[in-house]
Amino acid sequence: MQEIKKRLSGFFEMITSERFFFYYIISVMIALPVMEIFDEKHSQAFASQPIIVEIAGYVGIFAIIVHFLKHQNIKYYLTDLLYLLLFVFALLSAVFTLNKQETWHGFNYDEWLFNFVGYFSLMFAGTMIHDKQMRKGILNVFILVTVIQSVVAALQTCGIYMIECYYDTDLILELKRSYGLTQHSNWYGGLSVLMFACTSGIFLFTQSKLIRNITYAISILCFYTLLSCEARLAWVGVAAYLIFLAVSLTIMKFKGLEKEKLLSILKRLLLLIVGMALVTAFVIIVCGKITGKLELTNSEISSASGEKNNVQGLGSGRVYIWKFGLKMVPEHWAFGIGLDNYKDAFLKSPDFHEGMFSNAKGHNEYIHYLVTQGVFQLITYLTLLVYAAVTGIRNVIHNDDKEERFINWIVLGMFFGYAAQALFNSSIVNVVPYFWITIGMCLSKKNQHYFGYAKEHKKAVKA
Template identity: 70%
Template structure:
């Protein structure tokens, strides 16, 4: 009996180790695009990816229950508390859903309860990884995912694909838009913002010449697929990312970062911008990209929006979708209309004119508010603010240059994604990468334990 107990204890220790959390994250990151390749080869689009993230949710809640029960007397952090609250409010949203059938059975690309638990668990797993080498390996896996996704995206811009995309097939295929292994060009645009920020960030900060040159090529090609998705929300994300870079370089200069390194980063940024400009010109002149979207934006600004909806049609009908969603908030403010059940704000409205419905809010923040309620939105925004503050502090104050640059890359990814999220939707094959990014920024060594003060930390450091 004692031997059995020891084996169980050793197993629990193994699955709650830092290295296991690394493999847990790495498996999900690689499995999402790879399984989609096999799905499409067998004419099964968007089949494996939701199940993989759901499995990550079930397994994640198990290993973290084991972690917190097994390790007594450990320090707790704000990320731990937010993980618990995110889980609780997601469950309450599902329990009190206005339409339980749609909440629990889903509709096409709706996210299931344990998809969300998968997101939260991937985030918390990221906080557990403190070893610098493991964190660098995760960045390398992001680059690998970029290569996989972008390879298919480039081919699609020349009309070559494994199979027709999942949504808007006729439009996307005829226009030769890129959609990678994501089935939709808008979602692919959102993902490529994150991946472009990662690969270009690696180009800006890496010391290795081979890695630097490789990342430059990958990031420029990634940018080509990003604008070839012709998703205007992706342009917003890129602008947010570049704005972050400009501000962060100014801040680091004032903070006294070594002048030679900062000059190198600035020069590389100019080279990156030049590459982006050349790709943009080529995309416009030779492939006719972007022009249609610019003209559409002008039309919307003039008041003739999506399907002649006026101002409500701006952003391909996004303003209409947002207004319809916010209309339901007073009646379902606490826990929302139902977990990822945005479509019900249309169907349950007695004044709905039947024009069209949407299963997503096309704004992640409004989507959280409408479907999961005020408490969940506050929790989510608290997590984002905590991530931003923690990340910025550890870029500015970190004495380890490698750690500083790792955090700098991750912060660019974070701000790029959160910018485009104002116009995009959370989908199960994209958003796990963002939650992993958040977790890596909130690694436990970057956070302050709950109940500890700056004075206590300085005292402990002095004793050490």
């Protein structure tokens, strides 16, 4: 019996260790694109990716429960509380859903309860990674994922398809849009913002000449596929990322960043922008892309501001989708209409009639959370995002370890780029896990203050 207890104790210690959470994160990151290749080989598009994240949910919540039961004298952090609240409100949304069949048995690109638990657990795992080499290792895996996705996406722009497009197939294939291993160009647009911010960020801040050259080439390839997916939301994400870089570099100049390092970053940023400009010209002139989306944008704005006053047509009908969703909030404000069950916002609306357009996603992650999971969940999610941003910024400005500062800086750029494009995109099970990992990386517990820190610090100062 003592031997069994000893082995169990050792096992529990192992699955709650920093190393376990590290391998847990990178396993999910790599499995998502790689398993899709095998799925497609057997004509099963988008089959394993939701299941991988669901398994991550079961594994993650088990490890986290064991962590708190085994280590009862540990310090607690705001992220621990937010993890619990995220789970509770997601569960309540699933329990009080208006459509139990869709919420509990939906498929296609629906998100199941334990998909969300997988997201939350990946975030929690990211907060547990303190070791600098492991944090760098996660960024290296981001580079690997970028290479895999970008190569597949680049081949698609040449008419070479390894995987099947999930929907809008004829249109996407005809225009040779890139969608990587995510099955749709909009989904790839969101992921490509994260990948581009990561690889270009490493290019800007790395000390290694070899890594600098490699990541520059990868980031330019990624940017080419980002433009080739022709998702305007990706442009929003890149614009937010570049604004973040400009603002953060300005702040760091006044905060005393070494002049030589600042000059080096600015030179690299200029080189990056030149590369982006050349790729943009190539995509427009040679590939004949982007101009159609620009004309569509101009047409939508003209229609919205002209005599037709068609505001609902903005963003390829996104305003129309948001309007139907927001109508459901007053009556179902607490826990929403049902976990990832946005389509009921149309089907249960008195303004909706047969033959009208409906959509299963909110095309705005924040509105989607509000409509499907309610006000409490949205507040919890936004609190997490604000806390991640504040913590990340603080640890870029005040971190004494230069390498750790640059890791935080890279991750923060990824965070702001994705958060901006999420205003127009949907949470998708094979894309959003990467963002939740990014949030966790911003909130490493060594960068947070635990509950009671202020009190203890005050006592220590007095002593």
